Amino acid sequence: MKKIALFALNGDPQCFVHVLLNGLDLREKGHDVAVVIEGSATLLIRTLGEEAEEGSDGQMLHRLYEEVKERGLIDCVCRACSHKMGVVDDVERQQLSFGSEMNGHPSMSRYVDDGYEILVF
Numbered sequence: 001m002k003k004i005a006l007f008a009l010n011g012d013p014q015c016f017v018h019v020l021l022n023g024l025d026l027r028e029k030g031h032d033v034a035v036v037i038e039g040s041a042t043l044l045i046r047t048l049g050e051e052a053e054e055g056s057d058g059q060m061l062h063r064l065y066e067e068v069k070e071r072g073l074i075d076c077v078c079r080a081c082s083h084k085m086g087v088v089d090d091v092e093r094q095q096l097s098f099g100s101e102m103n104g105h106p107s108m109s110r111y112v113d114d115g116y117e118i119l120v121f
Helices: 013-028 039-048 057-070 079-085 088-093 108-113
Strands: 003-008 032-037 074-078 117-120
Touching (some): 039 057, 079 088, 108 117
16 A cells, blocks of 8 residues: 555646546555645635536536545645635635645645655646
């Protein structure tokens, strides 16, 4: 079993969906997965945390996001980026943890020190 940290930095939903899909796939195959949401990807916490129109692409993304949350794959959300993007309340409402040990941002070195392989999206 490998330990893999998926750092989501890109706020493009088409990129973020790959973080969600790969996180679920890796977990299903027995790996330890930690999703870290940073940068403009923090904006997606607001939109993906809300129900979307039936049959829309947003609904599929919302369902994937909720499954990732339910399985406990989201390790943390960047506190500094959440402030910058105005989503702190959304992060708190969804009961997600903040990472801030590196000047307000999650530190990759923490994951490296814990034996995680890091992938950046």
